[in-house]
Amino acid sequence: MAANIGILERPLAPTGIWSWLTTIDHKRIGILYAVTASFFFLLGGIEALLMRAQLAQADSTIVGAETFNALFTMHGTTMVFMVIMPAGAAAFNYVIPLMIGARDVAFPRLNAFSYWLYLFGALLMNFSFFMNAFPDVGWFGYAPLTSNEYTLSSSTNYWVLGLLVMGTGTLAAGFNFVVTILNLRAPGMTLLRMPVFVWMTLITAFLIIFAFPVFTIALVALMFDRFFDFNFFRAGSDPVIWQHLFWVFGHPEVYILILPAMGIVSDVLPTFARKPLFGYTTVVAAGAVIAFMGFGVWAHHMFTVGMGPWATGAFALTTMAIAVPTGVKVFNWMATLWGGSLEFKTPMLFAIGFIMMFLIGGLSGLMHSAVPVDAQHQDSYFVVAHFHYTLFGGSMYGLLAGLYYWFPKVTGKMMDERLGKVHFWVMSIGFNLTFISQFIVGATGMPRRIYTYTEAQGWETLNLMASFGAVILGISFLVLLVNLIRSVRNGEEAGANPWNAATLEWAISSPPHHYNFGVVPTVHSLYPLWDEEANAIAPPEEPAHEEPVMPSPSYWPLVLAFAITMAAGGLIIWEGHNIAGLTVMSSMGLLGLRAIYGWSFEPAIVEEGVPAHH
């Protein structure tokens, strides 16, 4: 095998650890995202359970104040940036090319690069734990608490740089998926014949492109305040500017978190209702409208900041307005179920659960849009319950629907239906017990982000119930774990289309060949596999006459991601004066440049000895 420009030989073997480290196959990258997200879910879950253990009783001393403050900061940051977003990325990566009849994404190496930046950025942030500098300023890091005056330790530096590293990967993925979806669709697949999940991914990618740069700017400005004594957000400047910058990003971010799940649900419901999605065009348009309007509601996170009546009133109205397209989607999903022939397989249970839980989340959000009521809700457990209903009841349930739905495609095996149902019901009981308790305790005045409370405040019973619910919730994931392990080993063989679904990913084998489609299909409708007469797709097991040539793996994405992350680490160590940090930054900078050079000049396909299958 030819060694190309790289110093090391370019690994080309289809199996083994090197094949995973150098993969640029969207399917493998999807699996990497899913496995890594599961690991961080465990971490974030432990952080949650520790908090719930501490809050189960008044005046508890299981966990001290500083630790608790780090726990809620990291639980939020982990779940948002290291779990839900990457789990969404897992779904985009694995499924989008398959759904549009493509053989990979537009920029496969950039795709791998996005994954490695996620992994390394997440590790960088969590590494701070071993340096006794676990971030503890809250997941939205309000100024001036994050400034050097009030947070001397490097905890905030790890937070800022971990986010910048991960965010770079996310932004790259945003561009990648826009280009992929707009350019690599199979012939005949017009935009209005794309599955809803593809649409929602496209919209999410645009949201990423427009929102993440704002966050990047805010983080860089904070970095300059901390490292170089600038004054963007400190006293003498206006700390509220941080809040504006954060939430201009932060609100679209929550739509980035929910739209993919909505997309999954929009494709799962028709499959198990045995009828088309009701109002496809409206559902797609509603998603686009929500994304657009999502940039106009950010200051509803700031109703108590004292912005003045005009700003407060305007944002209250825009926030209420965004309920309209959201409601339209819910009604269309209901109409999809209405008149159907409903099969309650596990993916369907989670899709229905999504609708009901997101309904509660969304309606409680609508309640906060009433500004006077928000004055009693803001920074209390009422808000915490609201966003857990939308993020867990919404995004997580939707992603789990996707997991159960696409597992057969990824592995070629079916998951156990009974264990799936047990997972669903145990999880739903635990989840609702935990968060309904939190709605109530918030209404009785319990603020958020407090490591303890006294018995006289009257919150103990509800907190105990919430903690109990959290344990049940945690146990339900053990059921999922058992199901995953058993099914991967001994699951029933799935075949190409075990659900008798309509979209293109079900036209090819399970798992797909590494080239996905031997012959790129021509599409004539929204439901290619359901429309017999319009079906021009070759049968799934057709052998390609000539196996398509796929781009070769590459290690430069990994190396570049590594170099960037280590340079960020060097910056943290440097603290303006430390030579060791400066050395790390310089050497990693050079390595990064070398990687960019290698990446740019290596051939996409290595000529001899291309492996046939994976």
Next chain:
Amino acid sequence: MVPFSKGRSTILASALTALLFLVLAACTSPQSTFEPRSNEAESVLTIYIVVIAAASFVGAVVTITMIIALIRFRARPGHKARQIHGNSKLEIAWTIAPIFVLMTIAFPTIFWIVGTTREPAPDAIEIKATGHQWWFEFEYPGLGPNGTSLYTANELRVPVGREIAITLESDDVIHSFWVPQLVGKTDMIPTRTNKLQLFTPNEIGEFWGQCAEFCGSAHALMRFRVHVDSLGDFGRWVRSMNSAPAEPSPGSAEARGQRVFQLTGACGRCHSITGTASQGRIGPDLTLFGDRSTVGSGILDNTDENLRAWIRDVRSMKPITDDGGVAFMPTFKDTLSDAQVADVAAYLKSLILQ
């Protein structure tokens, strides 16, 4: 698989409702937003109930439709799904209908926001509240000796039936002023002055508040009280706050305590007691401390034991991180003897209304 039979779902619904009432009955709090004690908190609760009703209405419609759909359209032999793609009329209808529900929330909201712009009543009590890590400072401009300001800390006193106009500032990071039974919160932000929503307490009593914006390690322990007194009692308090305390009898614990406070412990460098040599403004004002319900910004009952423990070692009572160099009260366990601490406590407890 049949998810719910009608019988089972009715039983489940009733059980859940019963559980809900049980829980609601069991859970009351001195910080509950559902127990208003001011005109403002009452009108906010009214809007709250309207909003809950609107949300519940929509939630009920969707939930009931869902339950019916799940039962009626479950897969059965011979049952075929209707291949419908959409219905424009329905789309228009369910885009427009929610707007009417939203109006029920929008109108009260806008009226309330407009209401926040009005000027305080001419006889409103004006107070300036400043957030510190991790205590609340309260200043009453014009009510102090010779028309200067009256200062107190952590326990606000206001008269019933009068409008209270509080402005909010911060000395360090962002805090938030929240006393749920009286008024919704507004943030205390450094570099600006915010106005809390005007409110008129309508019941005499003691109401609990808490900082509601994460402000560092001891955020959970930054609480406060609002004492709503009769107008007469409030006036007596103001007069007493502006008078020098009675001289403690010579040789008493209080006298010894006053010496430790002013000389040995140099407490007066940070703490003020009106009419005495202690005039520091770095920490909470301690005038009439003996009448306070709590020690340490609303976190402990004002007992001898708690007060002594607080003076002896503040850092074992509140998680003060020196990360960032917060100027917080030092510990005295190594510089003052137990007897001296007890004397100071006795002195502070002797500072009561005359």
